[in-house]
Structure formats: C-alpha cells, structure tokens
Amino acid sequence: MNFQLIGVNHNSAPVEVRERLAIPESRLPDALKCFTQHPGVDEALILSTCNRVELLAQTKNGSADLRGFLRSYFHIDYADLEPHLYEYREQEAIRHLFRVTSSLDSMIIGEAQILGQVKEAYATARAVGAIHSQLDLLLTRAFAVAKRVRTETAVGSSAVSVASVAVELAKKIFGSLNGKQVYLVGAGKMSELAARHLLAHGAASIFFANRTYDRAIRLAQKFDGQAIEFTRLYDTCDKGDIVITSTGSPHAIFRREHGELFMSRRKNRPMFFIDIAVPRDVDPEMNKVDGIFVYDIDDLQQAVTSHVADRKKEADRATDIIDSEVIRFQARLQTLEVVPTIVSLQDHLETIRQAEIDRVRGRLGPLSPEQELAIDTLTHGIVNKIMHTPISTLKTAARVSEATTVVELVRRLFNLQEKEKDSKAAQPGGSGGRA
Secondary structure, three states, X not given: OOEEEEEEEOOOOOHHHHHHHOOOHHHHHHHHHHHHOOOOEEEEEEEEOOOEEEEEEEEOOOOOOHHHHHHHHHOOOHHHHHHHOEEEEHHHHHHHHHHHHOOOXXXXXXXXXXXXXXXXXXXXXXXXXXXXXXXXXXXXXXXXXXXXXXXXXXXXXXXXXXXHHHHHHHHHHHOOOXXXXXXXXXXXXXXXXXXXXXXXXXXXXXXXEEOOHHHHHHHHHHOOOEEEEHHHHHHHHXXXXXXXXXXXXXXXXXXXXXXXXXXHHHOOOOEEEEEOOOXXXXXXXXXXXOOEEEEEOOHHHHHHHHHHHHXXXXXXXXXXXXXXXXXXXHHHHHHHHHHHHHHHXXXXXXXXXXXXXXXXXXXXXXXXXXXXXXXXXXXXXXXXXXHHHHHHHHHHHHHOOOHHHHXXXXXXXXXXXXXXXXXXXXXXXXXXXXX
16 A cells, blocks of 8 residues: 655645745656655655645555655654644554545635645646556545545535635625725636635726736626736736735745835825735735735645634544545555456466376377366366455455455465466567567
C-alpha cells in the first residue's frame, strides 16, 4: 500500500504560512516532476488550494522524506514549517484523502469546489505521468466515496462556498448590498460564484478586472457588468465599495500606497477588501490605511461557524461512510497484492499439466478428438482441485491482513521464485540469453 501524505491546511497553518507553500497552476507540472524524482517516491499528487497544500505519494519502500522535499523545494526553514505540518501514512492517509474529497475537511463543510480541485490535481498528475498505478486506484475510489457521501447524506445541501461566505461577510459589513458597487479582481471560478451571489443580494453593479481581458468580458456579459483591462486596475479600483480579489498572482497586487491613493479619490469613503486568494493579493499593511478594511481567507472562518454546527449531524453520518470505505479499499488493495502469486501458481501448474500430457502422448499412440478432450478435462479437473485450497487461503489471508506471510509460504511450497527466475532468464535479453 505504502501511501504517505503531508501538508498544511486552514486548521494547521495561518494564511501567511500557506501562501509560502502555494503552487500556482502553471508551476504544478514542474513541481510534480520534481516530487516524483525525490528519493523513495514512486507516484505523486499535489493539491494546492486557498485552504490547503498537500502532497500525496505512493512510496517505493514504505517511507520517503516528504519533509525534506518541502524544505528543499520551497526553501523554507525547518523551524518555520514543522509546527504546522501534519503527516499521515497508509490507512490514515486514505482516510484523510476521502475526507478531503468529501468536503469534510474543508473550512466550509459540504462546499462543492474541493472535489473539482482534487479532480484537476489528479488530471494534471496523470498528464505528467506522476500517477499510473495504486494512486490511480486510490483517487478513483476517493471520487466515488465523495459521490456516495453527497448522495446518502445532506452534507452538501444548501450549497455554501468560500465565495458565498465572502458575500455574507460583505453583507454584515454594510448591512445591505443594495446600491453597492463591487469590483472583482480575477475572473476564475471563485469570482464567478461571487458575482452570482452578489447580484442575488442586491449589488448595484459589478466591475470585472482580469489579466486575460477576454475572460473579464465574458463574465461582464454574463452578469451584466463592466469589464476592465488589467492595466487600468489602479486607475479604476476606487469605484468599488467592496473589492473581492482572487487572482493567482504570486505577489500582492494591492499595497499600502494603492490604498492611500484610493482613499484620496474616494474622499475617505470606506472601502472593503475581501481577499480570498492564496498567496494573498492584498498586503496586510493596507489595513493600516484609514478607511481601508481588509479581510483575508482566514477571517472568513469566523463567518462559517454556524454552517459547521448545522452540518455536524450530517458530517457524522458521512464519517461513518468514510470509515467503511477505508476498510473496503484496504481489503481491495490487499486482494490485489495476492493476485500475482495466484497467476504465477496457475501458470506453474498449467505448465506441469501440459508437460505431463506431452510426455505420455507418445506412449498412448494416436488419439481421437474425444480422447484428447477427455484427457484435457481430466487433467484440468485435477489441477483445479490442487489449486483450490492455496488460492482460497490466499484470498482469505488478504482480507485479514495476513497476505504477506501466506504469499511467501505458497511461493516457497511451489518453488515459484525459482520458476520466475528461470522464465526471465529464458527471455531475450534476460540473464540467461545472449547480449
């Protein structure tokens, strides 16, 4: 099995730590390639969102220094990173992944975005060849578990997202959004969700600014707003009473000097920034400007307490589903571990059967088709009876975590190791063939 997971999330690390580990979408393929080249890592997945950065590996020998990879790749001091890390192995790594994909580990329990984010991370990992075997099985099962949780519980009812909570926060700040001007920076999925919620709560108009202007135009047309070229961001942003920003920029795009400029233009009318990006789009120093109020992704946690309480019962039901699915997946993996031995045993006994038939055929003389069929049926029946007990024992052992011991015993009893060595040596390019 050899699954290993390490990471930080909104519970273990503040945003100032998470943003130092955040990997933008453009850099994810390169990060995955580096991760798979790290000693001990065979398969890899990296999940980087506003609330978590997690590295999942299928390791070659049951253990890899994932902490070492984090320190070397991100150039972060061990003392700064270690207090915020969590690490899971084997069963606990499976359980954690199932909880993440099912949105039980999210800041907002039941939010729908995390499943799509995991699927995107999976697609990227497959595209670069970082996933090819057991992680493929694990991720595929995780998606099925998430679907089962949403089907059999109400954990995802009355859909809530980071974007919707950001809008709720804006409502608390102003009391009402009626007549308020909203400026959205970034035109990704979060901005689209925010726009939908803002209009539903009475926002007067929405401005869309994005590095890809065509994307801003499409959103503006969809929500009857106004597209702004990104080069005009600082000339126009003061139009917004509320600025919600969620870009993929690796550095802050709003700094203290921008806030001072905006306030001078607005004649000190207050301006609220809700920053749901990681890394953050708004420098915390902007909070020191009179009239500027900045809220980041961690501030939203206080706004979701009621949602957590409402969904606790459903989350408990979902946890029971996940516990049963973890056991089920482990049993499946253990069964897969004995399959190669079963196949080797079947091949070994079939080889013996064919050899014995060939050995006696010359002494029996010409045989009719009916006689050939009778001999074949008889010998097949004998071999199947011989195989029945060891194969049943292997399958039973796999279900009760005794596979390794029983596999080794069966392989020794039937001398399968030596047979496989002989088979490989006889192949072209094998140790017994010509160079």
